[in-house]
Amino acid sequence: MSLLQQLKNNPFVCAPMAGITDIAFRAFIREMGSSFVITELVSASGIEYGGERTLKLMAFEDSQRPVGVQLFGESPEIVAKAARFCQEQGADFVDLNFGCPVSKVVKKGAGSAILKDLKAVEQMFRTVKSSLSIPLTVKIRTGWTYEQRNALELANIAYQEGLSWVAIHGRDRAQAYKGKADWEYIGEVKSKSKIPILGNGDILSGRQACERLEKYNLDGVMIGRGCLKNPWIFQDAMAIWQGGSPSENRDFMAVFAKLKGYLESFTDERLQQIQLKKFASWFSAGYPGSASFRKKLFQTKSVDHTLEEVQCFYQSLKGIQQADTSDDGFLMGGHG
Numbered sequence: 001m002s003l004l005q006q007l008k009n010n011p012f013v014c015a016p017m018a019g020i021t022d023i024a025f026r027a028f029i030r031e032m033g034s035s036f037v038i039t040e041l042v043s044a045s046g047i048e049y050g051g052e053r054t055l056k057l058m059a060f061e062d063s064q065r066p067v068g069v070q071l072f073g074e075s076p077e078i079v080a081k082a083a084r085f086c087q088e089q090g091a092d093f094v095d096l097n098f099g100c101p102v103s104k105v106v107k108k109g110a111g112s113a114i115l116k117d118l119k120a121v122e123q124m125f126r127t128v129k130s131s132l133s134i135p136l137t138v139k140i141r142t143g144w145t146y147e148q149r150n151a152l153e154l155a156n157i158a159y160q161e162g163l164s165w166v167a168i169h170g171r172d173r174a175q176a177y178k179g180k181a182d183w184e185y186i187g188e189v190k191s192k193s194k195i196p197i198l199g200n201g202d203i204l205s206g207r208q209a210c211e212r213l214e215k216y217n218l219d220g221v222m223i224g225r226g227c228l229k230n231p232w233i234f235q236d237a238m239a240i241w242q243g244g245s246p247s248e249n250r251d252f253m254a255v256f257a258k259l260k261g262y263l264e265s266f267t268d269e270r271l272q273q274i275q276l277k278k279f280a281s282w283f284s285a286g287y288p289g290s291a292s293f294r295k296k297l298f299q300t301k302s303v304d305h306t307l308e309e310v311q312c313f314y315q316s317l318k319g320i321q322q323a324d325t326s327d328d329g330f331l332m333g334g335h336g
Contacts (some may be wrong), residue, residue, distance in 0.1 A: 003036070003066055003092065003135050003164060004092055004165075004204050005194065005211065006035055006036060006066055007035060007036075007196070007198075007219060007220050008163070008219075009221040009222060009313075010033075010234075010238060011198075011213055011218070011241070012034065012035055012206075012209055012220070012221055012223060012234045012238060013035045013036060013037075013038075013219070013220055013221070013222045013223070014023065014026075014034035014037055014192060014199065014222070014223060014224075014227055014232075014234070014243075015038075015139075015200055015222040015223060015224035015246070016038040016039060016041065016070045016097075016139070017040060017042045017224050018039055018041055018100075019040065020040065020228070021037065021038065022057070022266075023039045023041060023059050023060060023061070023064075023266050023277070024259075024262040024263045024265065024267060025262075025275075026039070026060065026064050026067065026115075027061065027063055027201045027256055027262045027265075027266075028231075028259050028262045029227060029231070029234070029270040030064050030330070031055070031063075031226075031233075031258065032231050032232065032234055032235065032255075032258075033234030033235040033237075033238060033332065034223075034234050035234075036066035036067065036068065036092070037060075037064050037066075037067050037068075037091065037092035038067070038068040038069070038070050038095050039057060039058050039060070039067075039068070039070050040057060040070065041070050041071070041072050041097045041100060041105075041111075041283070042054060042057050042058045042069055042072070042082075043072060043073065043074075044071050044072065044073030044075070044078045044079040044081070044082035044083075045073055045078055045082075047071075047081075047085050047335065048078050048081060048082060049128075054116070054273060057090075058086065058089070058247055060090075060091070062293075066092040066093065067091060067092055067094055067131070067255035068091060068092060068093040068094060068095045068137065068232070069086040069089075069091045069094055069095070070094075070095040070096070070101060070139070071083060071086070071096060071097065071206040071336055072094070072096075072097040072099050072105060072110045072111055074108050074109035074110045074114075076123050076124045076127035076128065077081070077127060079127070079128050079191045080127045080128045080130070080131040081123065081131070081154065081231060082127075083085075083128050083131055083132055083136070083175075084131045084132065087132055087133065090253070091134065092134060092135075092162065093134050093135040093136065093137055094128070094132060094134065094135075094136050094137070095136075095137045095138065095139060095167075095208075096124065096128065096136070096137070096138040096139070096150075097110075097111055097138075097139055098111065098114050098115060098138055098139065098140040098141070098154075099111065099112050099113060099120070099139050099140050099141045099169050099173075100287075101110060101141070101173045101176045106173070106326055112140075112141050112144065112173040113144075115140065115141065115143055115144045115148075115150065115154070115173065116144045116324075118147065118150065118154065118157060121154055121157055121239070122157050125138075125157060125158060125161035125163060126161050129162050129163065130159055130248075135163075135164040136162070136163050136164065137163060137164050137165050137166070137201070138154075138158060138165075138166055138167070139166075139167040139168075139169065139222075140154060140166060140167070140168055141168070141169050141171055141172055141173050142168065142169075142170060142171060142172045142174070142182060142186075143183055144172060144173050145172050145173065145174045146172050146174065146175075147303035148172070149172060149184070149185065150277060150281065151166075151168050151186075151189045152188070152189045152192055152193065153250060154166065155189055155192065155193040155195055155197065156194075156195075157194065157320060158195050159193065159194045159195035164195075164197060165196040165197065165198055166189075166193070166195055166196070166197055166198070166221060167185050167197075167198035167199075167220075167222055168189060168197060168198070168200060169181065169192070169200045169201050169222075170182045170183055170185060170186050170199065170200065170201040170202075171201060180201075180202060181200070181201025181202045182201075183201070183212055183215075183216060184201060185219070186199040186201075186216060187199075187215070187216030187217070187218075187314050190216055190217060190218055191216075191217070192310070196217055196219035196220070197218055198218060198219060198221065198222050199212055199213075199216060199218050199220075199221055199222070200221070200222035200223075200224065201224075202223065202224045202225075203221060203223045203224075203233075203289065203326070204226040204229060204230070205226065205230070205233065205236065206230075206233050206234070206235070206236025206238075206239070206240055206246055206323075207233075207236070207237075207240055208226075209221045209223060209226075209233070209237040210237055210240045210241050213241070215314045220306075221237075222239065223237075225325075228279070228282040228283075229282060229283065229285045229286065229322075229325065230283075230322065231255055231283065232246070232247075232250065235247070242285060250317070252283065252310075252314035252317070253314060253315070255283075255290075255313050256276070256280070256307065256310055256314075259275075259276070259279060260276065260303075260307070263275055263276065269303060272303055273303045273306055274300065276303065276306050276307070277297050277298055277300070279304055280297055280306070280309075280310045281293075281294045281297055281298075285315075285322075286322040286324065286325045287317055287320060287322055287323070287327045288320065288322040289316075293309070294315045296309050297309050297310070315320055
């Protein structure tokens with residue numbers, strides 16, 4: 001099945017997130033219903049120099065397919081070499097990161113810095129695309145600043161250079177992760193573009209994902225923070241999109257058993273405990289007693305102790321609906 005056909009069958013995609021979409025989480029969220037998965041951003045220069053940590057970031061397994069490797073870098077030639085390496089390693093597609101707002105990335109001319117120079121964008125697309133036989137995609141912001149928004153021009157260049165789609169995070173670089181994503185602007189770009197467009201930003205429920213998809217006639221919706229609060233969000237979205245209703249069954253312990261299994265496969269016990277604490281904390285957002293639970297959680301000393309606290313808290317939630325936390329700042333830092 002082609003990548004675009006996969007998107008047509010399931011338009012709800014987990015956004016690549018630095019520090020989160022590692023091999024264990026990708027395997028987990030793919031099983032939870034994400035159409036496909038993409039690695040956290042990987043340095044093309046790191047691949048060039050064979051850095052062990054870099055190669056670990058891009059590792060994947062067959063159960064995650066379709067899987068893309070997201071690359072960042074300032075040199076078209078080095079990014080092209082890294083893209084070829086990803087292809088040789090069996091990646092299904094390569095995704096270019098033109099959205100990262102972090103200073104240490106943009107000061108080198110990578111991430112969202114390239115949005116300031118559409119000639120550089122064209123050169124990057126052309127050089128990398130010519131090195132690949134697998135699809136090339138890109139994730140961008142609306143522009144470097146509000147006054148310099150140029151996602152439409154970039155989408156036109158992407159179409160001309162043969163990319164498969166453009167995913168747009170609805171904030172400019174200057175906003176970082178503050179304010180609200182501008183979905184009206186994403187919709188405007190979609191209405192004037194020939195290339196498939198995916199929207200991203202502030203999607204916290206399956207219903208919201210479907211509403212955005214339909215309202216702006218998008219080809220897909222990327223979900224970042226939303227799946228850190230609700231791991232069933234992709235299943236919810238698919239159920240609504242197909243004319244049904246989301247299941248009200250929220251078996252958190254089954255989810256944690258699944259997540260723990262993937263963590264055991266790919267990480268050591270120390271990292272397992274760290275990750276279980278993080279995800280248990282995030283999933284608790286919007287439930288009564290979550291603040292007290294998070295405090296207890298981060299005092300646990302072992303995986304077994306962590307899971308005891310998780311079981312105690314989540315078993316108390318049967319029949320309780322998760323509250324909307326979109327305006328309280330929780331989970332607002334640094335994720336899709």
